[in-house]
Amino acid sequence: MNAIADNYAEQNIGAIFLYTHEAHPGENYPHLTSMEQKFRHARDLRDVLSVTRPILLDELDGTCHRAYGSMPNMTWIFARSGLIVYKSDWTDAHSVENAIQYFTQIPKRRRAGERLAPFHVERLDYRNQEREQFYKSLERNGPKAAAEFRKAFPSG
Amino acid sequence: MDDILTRYNYDAFVPEKFEPWMNFEASPKTGSMGLDSPLWNLDQTPTRLSEVWSQHDYTIVEFGSFT
Numbered sequence: 407m408n409a410i411a412d413n414y415a416e417q418n419i420g421a422i423f424l425y426t427h428e429a430h431p432g433e434n435y436p437h438l439t440s441m442e443q444k445f446r447h448a449r450d451l452r453d454v455l456s457v458t459r460p461i462l463l464d465e466l467d468g469t470c471h472r473a474y475g476s477m478p479n480m481t482w483i484f485a486r487s488g489l490i491v492y493k494s495d496w497t498d499a500h501s502v503e504n505a506i507q508y509f510t511q512i513p514k515r516r517r518a519g520e521r522l523a524p525f526h527v528e529r530l531d532y533r534n535q536e537r538e539q540f541y542k543s544l545e546r547n548g549p550k551a552a553a554e555f556r557k558a559f560p561s562g
Numbered sequence: 563m564d565d566i567l568t569r570y571n572y573d574a575f576v577p578e579k580f581e582p583w584m585n586f587e588a589s590p591k592t593g594s595m596g597l598d599s600p601l602w603n604l605d606q607t608p609t610r611l612s613e614v615w616s617q618h619d620y621t622i623v624e625f626g627s628f629t
Contacts, residue, residue: 407624420618424601428629430575435629437573441602447628448604455628462609463602468570470599470611471625475589476570478580479626484615488596495586497624509620524593547629554575 407481408458410503417510425451425463426471429478430555432548441466483509498533 411421425448431437438444444463451457464470474482475495481502483492492505516522544552572579590597598612615621 418619420621422614422623424623424625426625426627427571428627430629431573438571451628461604465600467566470601473597473599475586476583477586482623484596484621486616486619488612488615490590490592490594490596493592502622513619526593551629558575558577
């Protein structure tokens with residue numbers, strides 16, 4: 407996702423990471439109880455996990471996150487007007503890049519004189535589950551996070 | 563800490579605590595206007611989601627956390 411932000415910045419595409427709540431709280435990164443702690447965790451996201459996009463924080467009660475369905479790692483794309491043009495209940499870089507490649511053509515097509523009208527489309531995309539990497543991240547959160555996930559999803 | 567803060571910032575990944583927040587089906591639809599909301603920059607200055615999306619032709623917003 408960082409690479410997409412870098413690769414499309416010159417085409418007037420913005421990208422941010424919006425910090426929500428701890429999906430898998432553990433001993434090292436427990437559930438949030440203050441904004442001070444939330445800022446600290448967000449700085450670690452930048453410094454430890456190398457998120458290079460601007461990181462913005464939601465309110466402690468998740469006002470923004472809850473308004474958009476509060477999935478743990480979803481991605482939305484907004485047009486400059488605020489129009490919602492893409493929503494995905496999970497973040498997948500291939501899916502996002504595919505959408506961005508489509509949307510970056512819209513201003514060009516309009517400038518070329520095409521009369522465009524919006525329509526809705528539903529599509530089922532597929533992502534790599536990257537299980538090994540995911541379990542490593544759970545261990546980084548703390549043993550509790552890994553144990554709780556295994557208990558919630560024994561076949562996961 | 564009030565109830566919504568406690569429930570939203572759940573202390574354990576157990577179904578009865580995380581499942582109530584999986585509400586994607588009830589989220590705003592594509593083609594509708596985004597809901598504006600107050601946010602914070604990492605330097606602790608306030609901003610809004612509308613300030614973010616108004617800066618570029620399109621803006622990608624990934625929601626998530628360290629964990």
